[in-house]
Amino acid sequence: MISELEKYKTADTSKVSTWYKAAEVSAIPENGGACIKYNDLQIAIFNFSRRNEWYACQNLCPHKMQMILSRGMIGSSEGEPKVACPFHKKTFSLKTGKNINGDTCDIATYPIKIEEGFVYVGFE
Amino acid sequence: MVGYKFCEKLRAKTTEEHIDITVFGEEPWPAYDRVHLSAYFSGSTAKDLMMAPRSWYEENNIDLHTNELIVQINREDKQVITHTGVDYTYDKLIIATGSGAFVPPINGVDKKGVFVYRTLEDLDAILDYSKKAKSAAVIGGGLLGLEAAKAVLDMNLAAHVVEFAPRLMPRQLDEAGSSILQGKLEALGINILLSKNTQKITGNGKLTGLEFTDGSKLETDMLIISAGIKPRDELAAECGLATAARGGVIVNEFLQTEDPDIYAIGEAASYKEMVYGLVAPGYEMASQVVNQIVNDEVKPFMGFDMSTKLKLIGVDVASFGDPFGQIEPTIPIVYENKNSGIYKRINISTDGKRLVGGILVGEASAYNMLLQMTQNKMPLPPEPEDLILGARGGKEAAGAGVENLPDEAQICSCENVTKGDICKIITEDGVSKVDEIKACTKAGTGCGGCMPMVNDLLKYQLKAMGRAVKNVLCEHFEYSRQELLDIVKIKKIKTFDSLLDEVGQGDGCETCKPAVASILSSTWNELITEQDTIQDTNDRFLANIQRGGTYSVVPRIPGGEITPEKLIVIGEVAKKYKLYTKITGGQRIDMFGARVDLLPDIWEELINAGFESGHAYGKSLRTVKSCVGSTWCRYGVQDSVSFAIQVEERYRGLRSPHKLKGAVSGCIRECAEAQSKDFGIIATEKGWNLYICGNGGSKPQHALLLINDVDTETCLKFIDRFLMFYIRTAEPLTRTATWLNKLEGGLDYVRDVVVNDSLGIGEELEREMQFMIDTYSCEWKDVVNNPALRAKFKHFVNADVEDPSLKWTDMRGQKIPAAW
Numbered sequence: 002m003i004s005e006l007e008k009y010k011t012a013d014t015s016k017v018s019t020w021y022k023a024a025e026v027s028a029i030p031e032n033g034g035a036c037i038k039y040n041d042l043q044i045a046i047f048n049f050s051r052r053n054e055w056y057a058c059q060n061l062c063p064h065k066m067q068m069i070l071s072r073g074m075i076g077s078s079e080g081e082p083k084v085a086c087p088f089h090k091k092t093f094s095l096k097t098g099k100n101i102n103g104d105t106c107d108i109a110t111y112p113i114k115i116e117e118g119f120v121y122v123g124f125e
Numbered sequence: 126m127v128g129y130k131f132c133e134k135l136r137a138k139t140t141e142e143h144i145d146i147t148v149f150g151e152e153p154w155p156a157y158d159r160v161h162l163s164a165y166f167s168g169s170t171a172k173d174l175m176m177a178p179r180s181w182y183e184e185n186n187i188d189l190h191t192n193e194l195i196v197q198i199n200r201e202d203k204q205v206i207t208h209t210g211v212d213y214t215y216d217k218l219i220i221a222t223g224s225g226a227f228v229p230p231i232n233g234v235d236k237k238g239v240f241v242y243r244t245l246e247d248l249d250a251i252l253d254y255s256k257k258a259k260s261a262a263v264i265g266g267g268l269l270g271l272e273a274a275k276a277v278l279d280m281n282l283a284a285h286v287v288e289f290a291p292r293l294m295p296r297q298l299d300e301a302g303s304s305i306l307q308g309k310l311e312a313l314g315i316n317i318l319l320s321k322n323t324q325k326i327t328g329n330g331k332l333t334g335l336e337f338t339d340g341s342k343l344e345t346d347m348l349i350i351s352a353g354i355k356p357r358d359e360l361a362a363e364c365g366l367a368t369a370a371r372g373g374v375i376v377n378e379f380l381q382t383e384d385p386d387i388y389a390i391g392e393a394a395s396y397k398e399m400v401y402g403l404v405a406p407g408y409e410m411a412s413q414v415v416n417q418i419v420n421d422e423v424k425p426f427m428g429f430d431m432s433t434k435l436k437l438i439g440v441d442v443a444s445f446g447d448p449f450g451q452i453e454p455t456i457p458i459v460y461e462n463k464n465s466g467i468y469k470r471i472n473i474s475t476d477g478k479r480l481v482g483g484i485l486v487g488e489a490s491a492y493n494m495l496l497q498m499t500q501n502k503m504p505l506p507p508e509p510e511d512l513i514l515g516a517r518g519g520k521e522a523a524g525a526g527v528e529n530l531p532d533e534a535q536i537c538s539c540e541n542v543t544k545g546d547i548c549k550i551i552t553e554d555g556v557s558k559v560d561e562i563k564a565c566t567k568a569g570t571g572c573g574g575c576m577p578m579v580n581d582l583l584k585y586q587l588k589a590m591g592r593a594v595k596n597v598l599c600e601h602f603e604y605s606r607q608e609l610l611d612i613v614k615i616k617k618i619k620t621f622d623s624l625l626d627e628v629g630q631g632d633g634c635e636t637c638k639p640a641v642a643s644i645l646s647s648t649w650n651e652l653i654t655e656q657d658t659i660q661d662t663n664d665r666f667l668a669n670i671q672r673g674g675t676y677s678v679v680p681r682i683p684g685g686e687i688t689p690e691k692l693i694v695i696g697e698v699a700k701k702y703k704l705y706t707k708i709t710g711g712q713r714i715d716m717f718g719a720r721v722d723l724l725p726d727i728w729e730e731l732i733n734a735g736f737e738s739g740h741a742y743g744k745s746l747r748t749v750k751s752c753v754g755s756t757w758c759r760y761g762v763q764d765s766v767s768f769a770i771q772v773e774e775r776y777r778g779l780r781s782p783h784k785l786k787g788a789v790s791g792c793i794r795e796c797a798e799a800q801s802k803d804f805g806i807i808a809t810e811k812g813w814n815l816y817i818c819g820n821g822g823s824k825p826q827h828a829l830l831l832i833n834d835v836d837t838e839t840c841l842k843f844i845d846r847f848l849m850f851y852i853r854t855a856e857p858l859t860r861t862a863t864w865l866n867k868l869e870g871g872l873d874y875v876r877d878v879v880v881n882d883s884l885g886i887g888e889e890l891e892r893e894m895q896f897m898i899d900t901y902s903c904e905w906k907d908v909v910n911n912p913a914l915r916a917k918f919k920h921f922v923n924a925d926v927e928d929p930s931l932k933w934t935d936m937r938g939q940k941i942p943a944a945w
Contacts, residue, residue, distance in 0.1 A: 005930075028922040032622075033658030035922040043921075043930070051622065051632050061930075065945040066170075068930045069674050072662050076634030079600065085635035087662035087670055092635065102560065106178050 005066065008042060009059035009109035010125070011098060017112055017123035024120050034084065036060045036071035037122070044111060044122055045071035047095060049082055056095035057111040057122045062086040064105045127391030127407035128221035129156035129176040132187055134415040141186035144418070147213060148187060149205070151194040152244060155179055159223075160404055163272045165248050166279035168944040174245070198364040200384055217386050217418060220374055221411075222357035224392040224402070228350055229264070233326030242273040242351040251349065255280045258346035262286070262335060264323060265352035266293045268435070273351040274315055275438045285316045285343060287323060287335065289352075297433065297444035301461055302484045305468040309440045309487065312466075318343065356393050356400055369395035378425035380414050388414045401429055405538045412541065430500065430538075434485075434492045440466075441489035446482025446499035447472060455481045460513050462487075469513040471495065473505060480505060480512070493578050497534050527581045528589075536582065537568035537575045544582065551586045559583060596856055599636040602629045606782065606857050610644045619649055621659045639664070640857040643744055646780035647852045650900040652907055653743075653780075654914055663742035666918065667904055668724055673931055673942035676724060677717040678704070679741035680731050681777060684751040684769035684789070685712025694734040702727055705939045711748030711786065713739060718940055720927055725915045728905045737903040740778055744858070746785045749773035750798065754791030754808070763808030765791035768837065772806070775841065776848065778901045782855040782864075785848070786821075800828045803861040804844050809833065813840045817847055817875070820862035829865075829872050832880055845894040846879045846887055853890075 023037040023046060031050040036043055043060035060068050065088055073084045075095070082095040092101045098108040112123035132146055150156070157174040165174065172178075182189040190207075197206040204212045226241035228234055238258075240251050255261065261277045263270050266288025277284040286293075292303035293310075307317050318337075325336040326348065334344040356373040366382045367375045373395025380388045380396075391407035392400055401407065406429035416423045432445035450457055450472030460469040467487035474481055480498045485491065495512060497503065506512065532545030550556045550565050562579055563569050569576045596605045602625075604612065609624070618624045621641050625633055633641075638659040646653055657665045668676035680695070695714050699706045702723055704716035719727055728738075741747060749772045752758065754765030769789040779785070788799035789806040799805025805816040811834040819828025832843060855864040868874060877883040908914040920928045932943035 024923045030658050030917070036920055038921045038924045038926070041929075043928075049632070051625075065672075067672075067674050067945065068928055069662075069670075072665065072670075072674075074635040074638050074658070074661065075632075076601075076638065077632040078634065080631065082632070083634070090635055104177075106180065 006061065006063055009061060011109040012111045012123055012125045014112040014123060016125045019124045020114070020121040021124060022119055023122050026115060026118050026120055029120065032075060034071040034073065034075065036068075039122065039124065043068050043071075045073075045084070046113065046120055046122065047071075047075050047084065049075055049095070052077075052082065054082065055113045055115060055120065056082065056084075057113040058084070058093070058095060058098060059109045061108070062088065062091065063108060064089060064091045070108070126156055126159060126176060126404060127223070127411050128219070130408045131219055131221060131390065131411035131415060132182075132185070133177075134412055135418065136185045136187065138415060138419045138421070146187045147190065147215075148182070149190045149193050149195050149207065151192070152246070153192050154245060155182065155189060155191060157245065159243075162242070162245075162248065163275045163279070165245070166252070166276040170945075171245055195360060198360060198387070200364055200387070203386065215386075217388065219414060220361055220382070220387065220389040220393050221391050222360065222393045224354035224356045224372075224400070226350060227353035227355040229323070229352060231323050231326055233328070233332065234350070236326055236328055237331040238328070238346065239326060239332055239348045239350065242269065242276070242349050248276075251276070251347075252280070254347060255282060258282055260285065260345050261347035261349060262343060262345040263349045263351055265350065266290070266317070266319070267296065267353070268294060268433075268437070269353070270351045271310075271437045273349045274310070277349070278313065278315065278438065282347070283316070284314065285318065285345060286310075287318045287321050287337075287343070289320070289322055291320045293317070293319070294442065294444075297442065297448060298484055298486065299449055299470065301459070302442075302468045302470065302486045305461070305463065305466055305486045306437075306440060306442060308463065309466045310438060313438060315438075354392060354400070354402055356395065358389075358393060358395075361387075361389065361393075369398055369400075371395070371398065371400070373400045378427060379417060379423065380410050380426055390414055396426060396428065399428065401431070403429075403431060403433060405429065405541070406431075408539060409541055432482075432496050432499075432538075434489050441485065441487060443485040443489040443492040444483070445492065445496045446480070448482050448484045450481060453481065458510050458513065460510075471509065471513055473509055477509070478505060479503075480509070483513075485513075493575060497530055501531050501534050503529065503531075527578060527585050536578050537566070540567040540570060542566045542568040547579065547582055548586050551583065552590060557583070557587060557592070598640055598857065599634055601625065601631045601633050601637050602641075604628065606640060606644065607854050609641065610648065610853060613641075613644055613648050619645065619651065621645070621656060633659070635661075636857075639744075643780050643782060643857070646745075647897075650778075650780075650897050652902065652904055654904060654908060657917065666721055666724065667738065667742055667908065668719065669742045671717055671942065672945055674721075674928065675717070675931065675942070676719050676721060677715050677741070678719050678724070678727055678731075679709065679713055679715050679739035680736035681739040681773070682713040682748075683773040683777075684749060684766050686751075686766055686770060691734065691736070694731070694736070698727060698730050701730075703940060705941060709741075709748075712750050713741075713748060715741070718933075718942070720920070720931070722919050722927065724918050725909055729909045732903070732906050732909055738778070738905040743778075743780060744783050745778060745780045746773070746776040746787070749776075749787040749789060750802070751789045752791050752794075752796035754789075758791055760794060761791035761808070762810055763791055763813070765789040765797065765806075765808055768806065768813075769797075772841070772844070775898055776844075778903070779848070779852075779897055781848070781852050783858050783860045785861070787844075801825065802828060804828070804847065806840060812836045815840055815843055818861040818865040818872075820860050822860070824862070826862040826866075831872075831876060842891060843879050846890040847875065849890040849894050850875070850878055850886075 021039050029035045029048040034045050034047040045058050045060040047056045060071050062070050073087050075084050083092045085092045091105050093108050098110045114121050156176045194208040195205045196208050204214050206212045226243045260283035262285040263273045264287050266286050274284050274286050293306050322338040323335050324338045326332050327334045336342050358368045358374045361374040362368045374382050374389035376389050376394045390410035434443035454475050455472035458471050469485050471483035472481045530544050534544045569579050597603050639661040642659045662670050699716045705718050707715050709715045749769045751765045751769030755761030785803045787804045788797040788802045790797040790799045791808050799807050801819045801821050805828045807814045814833045815831045816828035817831045820826050933940045934943050
């Protein structure tokens with residue numbers, strides 16, 4: 002399972018080599034998330050419409066290695082956008098991937114952009 | 126663990142510019158949590174047990190060498206030499222080599238199937254061998270041995286514990302305490318053999334059993350030796366440092382060995398002929414060595430209190446101060462209840478003024494307070510037995526006593542944090558949240574046992590400073606749940622976003638979203654699918670999430686009554702979709718392992734057969750359990766099944782601060798266990814007795830009689846009022862028992878409001894409930910018939926494939942998710 006976790010590496014916008022056309026904007030619920038498949042990766046996409054922001058991160062919660070984060074509730078903690086894992090409510094920053102309420106290891110985040118009604122996720 | 130803690134504490138005080146840290150470990154992993162080793166058998170992974178991931182060492186510029194054994198210390202040149210022959214120089218050397226398993230010299234310990242219980246590699250070997258075994262014996266009935274016995278149970282093997290002494294945990298428990306613990310463990314299926322001296326391990330190459338000096342024998346497929354520890358002092362001994370006769374590198378009160386540049390900490394060290402085999406003293410040693418290295422104030426290590434509280438195989442066991450009352454003359458006060466498996470003993474000084482020590486088995490919630498009283502020599506109450514029996518005849522104040530503790534009282538023993546430390550950051554640094562206290566002081570980050578005290582201390586200190594301790598929902602709403610509910614009603618607010626715009630701030634979070642969702646449902650009763658992303662996952666997907674990320678499905682079976690035809694439908698559906706089935710505690714059938722994309726199909730079949738949602742996923746009415754009642758039962762005095770169905774259908778789908786459970790019993794024999802429910806009804810010759818606010822769960826509480834001998838109509842009226850009053854006034858995620866305990870005036874007040882209508886809101890409450898009943902509709906019916914809602918039940922939005930990470934194994938002929 003550790004190897005599963007190591008598949009996910011935070012991608013830097015300036016180093017993106019592929020912008021993957023993931024889904025129509027309407028496929029992602031407002032103020033919520035959905036999961037997309039990219040090769041053998043599972044990426045959670047969040048439409049944070051209240052802040053007019055989009056985020057992408059690994060769907061895998063590193064706490065108990067569950068493919069679940071896209072079904073988590075999103076929100077903010079002192080302004081920092083976050084997602085809460087549905088299993089044990091570990092929260093991760095959607096910006097940096099850091100675990101906010103504990104010592105679970107960080108999650109990988111990915112660049113995301115919206116063009117002509119489609120969501121694109123960037124990979125290095 | 127202690128070595129890691131040393132690194133953590135040193136890096137908290139210095140950077141790599143000042144001090145380089147190099148760590149060597151012979152095992153392939155970075156430091157891991159040995160205290161919770163047995164969790165490895167119940168699903169934790171090696172990674173879960175790590176104190177910190179490798180990345181932590183990198184981020185903190187600590188050079189970590191795993192799989193690298195130090196074989197020699199060259200004190201003259203200040204060098205250590207690894208097994209590959211590489212040498213490294215040091216300025217200061219810290220020996221934190223811990224301990225290995227102590228293996229008694231028994232004839233045959235080298236046979237196959239004999240293991241020690243110490244490292245992750247040992248555990249892997251045990252797990253591997255257990256596949257071929259049916260039973261396992263553990264030598265050692267102390268703390269470590271019982272941990273190993275838990276692992277044996279978790280591997281589903283028959284467990285035997287063999288102890289040399291005449292009692293279990295001989296260092297912590299007396300005879301009576303041990304006997305209570307033994308009873309509890311035997312009830313779990315562990316065979317316990319005391320006063321057994323193992324003479325020989327029998328078997329030809331592979332062990333088959335044990336022979337004891339009294340001539341008796343035990344057959345077993347495996348043996349785990351967990352009888353004590355042996356400090357790893359060989360490296361120190363070899364370079365000429367003095368070691369103690371019973372093991373351990375001899376250190377002075379500054380944790381220095383004979384060589385002032387070499388320290389020894391944790392289980393590898395021996396201070397005054399004593400090896401401290403607990404985490405807390407090890408951490409304290411680490412701390413004091415760090416202080417010396419960075420020239421901070423050093424507290425000499427003068428020995429350490431070995432009081433301990435732990436959960437052994439689900440049983441609370443604690444021992445503190447002088448548990449046996451032998452160090453000075455004492456008078457014991459003992460409470461022993463063989464029926465419920467509780468033993469409590471406190472030893473008080475002969476003048477009756479001080480607590481000297483004691484033992485708790487089966488129930489140890491008083492441990493923190495008792496330990497504080499012992500350590501701080503606090504005066505005893507006039508009737509010291511109150512300490513273990515609770516104040517009888519009066520109401521016990523929550524957190525009684527934190528205010529009486531002196532500032533030097535140690536609150537967190539793992540991290541050595543005192544009351545003064547915590548109060549200081551509250552008063553001087555303006556800290557007002559438990560998480561901040563944890564972050565600033567590290568209190569509660571070890572075993573977590575002190576968290577209730579930290580909480581009480583925070584509340585007490587804030588109150589003392591005159592700061593209102595208001596139960597606000599979270600950082601996004603400066604209101605309590607009750608206030609928000611009033612706002613929602615008065616302003617007629619129907620969505621989370623508009624409430625946040627009107628009276629909140631920020632973007633919401635996982636605390637306020639489901640709380641507001643519940644308020645909106647309890648007020649407007651609109652379908653929760655309309656605001657699905659403010660619901661917790663269970664309410665968003667209208668099913669209960671389970672390990673692996675699949676869901677379980679529970680159709681409503683009102684009162685637990687079901688026709689054979691409907692039973693067959695459940696069987697057919699479960700078979701078709703390959704679901705694991707189990708009977709629930711609420712008299713219905715749970716089908717597990719449903720993929721999120723199959724939920725609508727499954728429910729379509731169930732709804733077509735006449736089922737509806739059981740709301741097992743919601744903080745809402747679950748079930749109304751019933752016994753078979755007067756229609757069949759020769760004792761029954763009323764038709765409890767019909768009434769249970771009527772009640773369940775009346776309140777189905779009702780959202781509330783927490784889940785609600787009810788029951789109806791047909792006579793005083795109470796087979797439906799109504800007195801353990803949020804509302805329980807028991808038939809009498811004249812009508813019904815109505816009980817309220819009973820709960821199971823972690824703190825079980827019996828329901829209390831609200832009113833007796835009422836007719837059906839009156840009974841329903843009072844339940845309407847009671848439930849609505851609870852929904853209006855409870856904090857989020859507070860069940861009725863806790864709500865009642867916190868309510869000023871308690872049951873008498875509730876009776877005044879509900880029965881005597883003292884607030885004049887009786888009819889209003891009934892009207893609100895009638896609205897809920899009239900507007901009920903089945904959420905799943907709505908989803909099944911709505912293609913747009915059905916489309917939301919998908920794992921991938923961009924691919925029509927199932928989640929490839931789902932993994933299953935087989936147990937007793939059904940599937941279960943692979944362990945996490």
